[in-house]
Amino acid sequence: MKKTLTEKIFSKKLGRDVSAGETILCDVDLIMSHDTTTPLAIQSFEKLQMDKLHADKVVIVFDHIVPAPHPAGAELHKSVYAFAEKYGIQRVHYGEGISHQIMAEKGYLTPGSVLVGADSHTCTAGAFAMFGTGMGSTDIAVAWATGQTWFRVPETIRINIRGTLPQHTSSKDLILTITKEVGTIGAAYKALEFGGPTVDAFEMPDRMTLSNLAIEMGGKTGLIASDGKTIDYLKSRTNETLEELHPDPEANYEKILELDADNISPQVAAPHGLEKTVDVQELKGIKIDQVFFGTCTNGRVEDFQILADIIKGRQVARKMRLVCTPASKEIYLQMIERGIAQTILESGGVITNVGCGPCIGRHQGVLGDGERCLSTMNRNFQGRMGSPNSEIFVSSPAVAAVTALAGEIADPREM
Amino acid sequence: MGRAWVFGDNVNTDIITPGRYNLTTDPKEMAKYCFCEVRPDFPEQVKEGDFVVAGEHFGSGSSRESAALAIHASGIKAVIAPSFARIFYRNAINVGLLPIMAPTGSIKDGDEFSLDLENSLLHNKTQATEIVTQPLPAFMLNIQKAGGIVAYLNANGGRLPEMG
Numbered sequence: 321m322k323k324t325l326t327e328k329i330f331s332k333k334l335g336r337d338v339s340a341g342e343t344i345l346c347d348v349d350l351i352m353s354h355d356t357t358t359p360l361a362i363q364s365f366e367k368l369q370m371d372k373l374h375a376d377k378v379v380i381v382f383d384h385i386v387p388a389p390h391p392a393g394a395e396l397h398k399s400v401y402a403f404a405e406k407y408g409i410q411r412v413h414y415g416e417g418i419s420h421q422i423m424a425e426k427g428y429l430t431p432g433s434v435l436v437g438a439d440s441h442t443c444t445a446g447a448f449a450m451f452g453t454g455m456g457s458t459d460i461a462v463a464w465a466t467g468q469t470w471f472r473v474p475e476t477i478r479i480n481i482r483g484t485l486p487q488h489t490s491s492k493d494l495i496l497t498i499t500k501e502v503g504t505i506g507a508a509y510k511a512l513e514f515g516g517p518t519v520d521a522f523e524m525p526d527r528m529t530l531s532n533l534a535i536e537m538g539g540k541t542g543l544i545a546s547d548g549k550t551i552d553y554l555k556s557r558t559n560e561t562l563e564e565l566h567p568d569p570e571a572n573y574e575k576i577l578e579l580d581a582d583n584i585s586p587q588v589a590a591p592h593g594l595e596k597t598v599d600v601q602e603l604k605g606i607k608i609d610q611v612f613f614g615t616c617t618n619g620r621v622e623d624f625q626i627l628a629d630i631i632k633g634r635q636v637a638r639k640m641r642l643v644c645t646p647a648s649k650e651i652y653l654q655m656i657e658r659g660i661a662q663t664i665l666e667s668g669g670v671i672t673n674v675g676c677g678p679c680i681g682r683h684q685g686v687l688g689d690g691e692r693c694l695s696t697m698n699r700n701f702q703g704r705m706g707s708p709n710s711e712i713f714v715s716s717p718a719v720a721a722v723t724a725l726a727g728e729i730a731d732p733r734e735m
Numbered sequence: 736m737g738r739a740w741v742f743g744d745n746v747n748t749d750i751i752t753p754g755r756y757n758l759t760t761d762p763k764e765m766a767k768y769c770f771c772e773v774r775p776d777f778p779e780q781v782k783e784g785d786f787v788v789a790g791e792h793f794g795s796g797s798s799r800e801s802a803a804l805a806i807h808a809s810g811i812k813a814v815i816a817p818s819f820a821r822i823f824y825r826n827a828i829n830v831g832l833l834p835i836m837a838p839t840g841s842i843k844d845g846d847e848f849s850l851d852l853e854n855s856l857l858h859n860k861t862q863a864t865e866i867v868t869q870p871l872p873a874f875m876l877n878i879q880k881a882g883g884i885v886a887y888l889n890a891n892g893g894r895l896p897e898m899g
């Protein structure tokens with residue numbers, strides 16, 4: 321039987337041939353949750369009449385509202401800490417960064433294994449050929465207690481990408497283009513698999529940007545084969561054995577999409593959904609109040625390097641708020657080391673502490689009525705960053721950088 | 736019997752329970768802001784046994800279980816939509832809310848309904864029509880009947896249901 325990456329991973333886990341469409345009960349390798357989804361999981365766990373918690377599989381990352389912006393948040397944090405202590409959970413990370421980034425940096429993402437996470441962007445782990453998928457808090461509580469969960473093994477949409485991205489475009493423009501093509505529900509109940517020469521040439525950060533948006537198409541996960549680059553990234557971060565994992569040639573895909581990276585242009589998603597993605601030229605000139613640089617999509621040092629290269633020696637537009645939130649402490653330190661942090665501050669930007677920052681509209685740069693934000697994030701639902709009457713545009717780091725300088729949506733090719 | 740609260744396509748979790756209110760673990764509190772921005776009358780006027788009716792891909796977006804919990808705590812027994820976002824679908828089953836797949840185009844806001852789970856039928860009393868629904872897989876129905884996954888596990892020695 322020729323297998324997709326998904327089928328390979330589940331066949332290995334169950335020790336038999338597993339194919340798309342089956343519903344299976346499966347051991348999970350890791351169970352992740354964060355500061356705002358863990359409290360509900362604790363509530364469900366405490367209702368279960370089961371005393372065991374598989375602490376060795378658990379990772380808890382405090383990233384959504386860190387440090388706590390109000391007493392209610394502080395109380396949530398206290399309850400999560402107390403729970404972790406009670407059950408001897410070792411892998412607890414506070415203020416070190418966004419869960420999906422931390423999972424990579426700490427070397428928790430190992431090819432061929434299965435991760436469930438109480439966060440929809442758990443699909444980011446797919447960049448490491450790990451079947452990572454998001455679930456609700458009660459599913460997480462059940463996984464804590466049983467070490468297992470049920471899955472319907474998804475069919476796969478394969479995306480083959482060849483060619484080289486033109487100057488001033490990036491993996492973000494590529495994945496926005498793919499999202500436009502597949503549609504925001506086009507991959508519902510399915511796995512996405514990204515491959516081809518362009519993806520092979522990508523380093524891990526670009527691969528993570530692709531996998532991160534799988535859920536924005538409704539996808540269960542966004543898998544990429546593991547190769548030398550995956551292993552290079554992970555080997556200094558883990559003692560686990562790391563394997564190259566590729567899908568079988570001519571595996572049974574539900575659909576195959578072919579894309580040419582040479583044709584990609586800078587993209588911007590207009591409010592309030594990624595289905596409103598268009599070429600930057602169509603939105604050029606729209607006035608923007610805030611540029612938000614960060615998140616699990618594009619908050620890595622490579623992204624801030626693009627920003628720094630563009631704004632160095634210049635000032636952000638008058639009344640523009642440039643809010644930068646590094647995705648992790650490791651990234652923040654690199655930004656300091658490479659002079660990126662200094663460039664941002666000198667150009668009039670703000671750097672917040674690491675974490676999700678204003679991505680979910682709870683602190684550090686929420687939007688007021690009628691305000692417009694352009695962001696490097698993954699999702700622009702109405703009201704996500706604050707007032708329901710505010711608007712979010714989503715773009716690549718390069719578009720965000722030139723927009724911060726111009727005070728209106730701008731095209732990096734016209735710098 | 737209950738009335739239909741009709742929503743459109745792609746109702747995402749930020750519409751069901753906006754992120755900035757998501758600081759409580761109490762479902763009754765969550766119910767107070769359920770759909771508050773798109774249907775401010777919903778939290779106040781929804782009655783026990785009413786139905787949420789929507790278009791494609793209901794519950795897309797974040798993994799927040801508050802979305803399913805808030806709807807359930809509002810007294811809603813079933814959400815009817817042609818398709819659901821998968822995380823929401825799982826969350827619904829887990830908290831004891833029925834995610835029923837059926838074509839919903841003909842349903843008008845305020846229509847009176849009853850749901851016949853055994854026969855996979857929705858009776859629209861207002862329009863005097865019947866809609867055939869997709870049956871839930873047996874193991875999910877068992878979880879839902881138990882009152883959600885926590886109650887199911889407690890009643891079954893902590894073992895997840897057999898698949899197949």
Ligand code: SF4
Nearest residue numbers: 441615616676679680
């Ligand atoms: S950065 Fe935004 S999208 Fe990513 S995990 Fe945090 S809140 Fe979610």
